[in-house]
Amino acid sequence: MGFSWGYRDASVDEAAAIDVIRRAIDLGVDHFDTADVYGPFVNESLVGRAIADRRERVVIATKAGLVVEDKATFRFGRDGRPEHIREACDGSLDRLGIDVIDLYYLHRVDPEVPVEETWGAMAGLVAAGKVRFLGISEASVEELERISRVHPVTTVQSELSLWTRDYLAGVVPWCAAHGASFVAFAPLGRGFLTGAITAGARFESKDFRSKLPRFGAEAVAENQRIVERLRAIAARRGATPAQIALAWVLARGEHVLAIPGTQRRRYLEENVAAVDFDLTPEELEVLDTLPAPVGGRY
Numbered sequence: 001m002g003f004s005w006g007y008r009d010a011s012v013d014e015a016a017a018i019d020v021i022r023r024a025i026d027l028g029v030d031h032f033d034t035a036d037v038y039g040p041f042v043n044e045s046l047v048g049r050a051i052a053d054r055r056e057r058v059v060i061a062t063k064a065g066l067v068v069e070d071k072a073t074f075r076f077g078r079d080g081r082p083e084h085i086r087e088a089c090d091g092s093l094d095r096l097g098i099d100v101i102d103l104y105y106l107h108r109v110d111p112e113v114p115v116e117e118t119w120g121a122m123a124g125l126v127a128a129g130k131v132r133f134l135g136i137s138e139a140s141v142e143e144l145e146r147i148s149r150v151h152p153v154t155t156v157q158s159e160l161s162l163w164t165r166d167y168l169a170g171v172v173p174w175c176a177a178h179g180a181s182f183v184a185f186a187p188l189g190r191g192f193l194t195g196a197i198t199a200g201a202r203f204e205s206k207d208f209r210s211k212l213p214r215f216g217a218e219a220v221a222e223n224q225r226i227v228e229r230l231r232a233i234a235a236r237r238g239a240t241p242a243q244i245a246l247a248w249v250l251a252r253g254e255h256v257l258a259i260p261g262t263q264r265r266r267y268l269e270e271n272v273a274a275v276d277f278d279l280t281p282e283e284l285e286v287l288d289t290l291p292a293p294v295g296g297r298y
Helices: 014-026 042-051 082-096 115-127 141-148 171-177 189-194 217-222 224-237 241-250 265-276 281-288
Strands: 031-033 059-064 066-070 075-078 101-106 131-137 155-159 181-185 256-258
Touching (some): 082 101, 101 115, 115 131, 115 141, 131 141, 189 224, 189 241, 241 256
Parallel strands (some): 101 131
């Protein structure tokens, strides 16, 4: 996402972005997550160009069901109509330059359309051979129960990190019980848990984080207490705060995957190395009892 949307670093050009994606593949990363609204639309095209000569080595996930209503203010609308889902799928296939989408998500449930109706249209895409597996983002257990009666749920993608634990109580266990994977987006707290965002940090209006309560000036200052404890464990382990934060997410269960975003090779390599860190029971206890963050997610 970061290459095209949200908090894009304008100094990273397309060639550098493609280099990072291909370096990830060389390091063994085989799961890439995009969406039609990232850009909007341009991120899928970028991913398509990056994987064009190595398609067989990767799992491509993309999404439909959100539409950008105002790019400047990051205002989204939802569209779960079957006709929109079918059109969106064809558009994604074209931009990605692939014959089949490995994992297709309903990006958000549209309250104006019964979720079973949207999910049925997505199941139709599987039957048509355009999609292999289905996932859903930010769904409740009740919604998961409803759609799983229509077609199996392969993945649930929602925010999960040391400062966002909302889904641990219900959705993550539901996934374990139903043979689904839980895909954690923003596992580094949109960059905050790396320790790079210090008290006094300010975000430009074109940065999505400028709209989020947790990234207001007071919240950023207060939330440093979370990073301080993270830094202490990282220093003892010869790791970075980001690596410890990712290791904590991965320790939630074998069915829990993390999709950290990065725009630079050095951070990609740092993130990939996090798989080598097994946290001790004592470290997990410290991390499990971190203070709650100041500020809501949105």
